[in-house]
Amino acid sequence: MKEGDVFVRKFTVDEALWSGFVALFADRNPLHVDDAFAREKGFEGRVMHGNILGGFLSFFIGECLPRKDVIIHSQSISYVHPVYLGDTLEFSAEVSGVFESVNAIEFRYKFEKNSVKVAKGKIQIGLIGSARV
Secondary structure: OOOOOEEEEEEEOOHHHHHHHHHHHOOOOHHHHOHHHHHHOOOOOOEOOOHHHHHHHHHHHHHHOOOOOEEEEEEEEEEOOOOEOOOEEEEEEEEEEEEHHHOEEEEEEEEEEOOEEEEEEEEEEEEOOOOOO
16 A cells, blocks of 8 residues: 555444444433434434444445454544435545554544535554565
């Protein structure tokens, strides 16, 4: 991977993903599970858990990169707009830095829905074992 490389993928937040997240982590905050509550607070409906996007990041690093000898060092995310059940998100990540001295690669990424940014951030990975950038 080199600076400027771009990776793109689509993710859909479907019922199985949402209910699986709720079942696994037991986060039943009414904003995430109660349409009426969310609408009372000014949203279109249930707002999906932000950490669902974190799961998409994990999938990207673990399954979408051209190499598997990687580990996440750090990640950050800023939420710009809510994500709702049924939304399809376009994820894009660009290699923003390759740091040979510490064997790390940094990506700047964003999630968009209908060309509107819903989240953005950075993620840094390291190469493990004897692998080199």
